[in-house]
Amino acid sequence: MNKLYQLLGLAMRAxxxxxxxxxxxxxxxxxxxxxxxxxxxxxxxTEKKITDKCFTYKVPIIRYGTRQELGKAIGKVERVVIAVTDPGFARSIQKFVQ
Incomplete structure (x- = not known):
């Protein structure tokens, strides 16, 4: 499992x-x-709804992984969309994607 998925799991536990x-x-x-x-x-x-809302409210959006990978990273079944509510976790995750 890569670092981004590990960070997602940590953020989920937090x-x-x-x-x-x-x-x-x-x-x-x-x-x-x-x-x-x-x-x-x-x-x-779903993609259009999420991207339009994020654009309107100026929230960064990242396309990453499959629904199975995202779900597994946070200890759930398939997840298509995940939001990070902590600015520190958000910055850390963005560093791994760039």
Whole structure:
């Protein structure tokens, strides 16, 4: 498992991760999200909703991994979208992707 997935798991254990399309959209609107990760195999409709909302609220979005990989990283079943609510974790994750 790579470092990004390890960071996601750590953030999940710290309670700084939100997953699921509805919950992520709600938290993006509330301004509590610092980074959104979207699975590369997300449906086009989901992709459009998430990217449009992140663009509107100026939240960085990263396309990374499959839904199985993202889910496994946070100890859940398949997850298409994950939001990071902690600025420190968000910065660390962005460093690994760049």
């Amino acid at each position: 309670g700084k991760i939100i997953s699921g399309e509805y919950l992520v959209l709600r938290e993006v609107r509330s301004g509590k999200v610092h980074l959104v990760l979207l699975a590369t195999d997300a449906a086009k409709n």
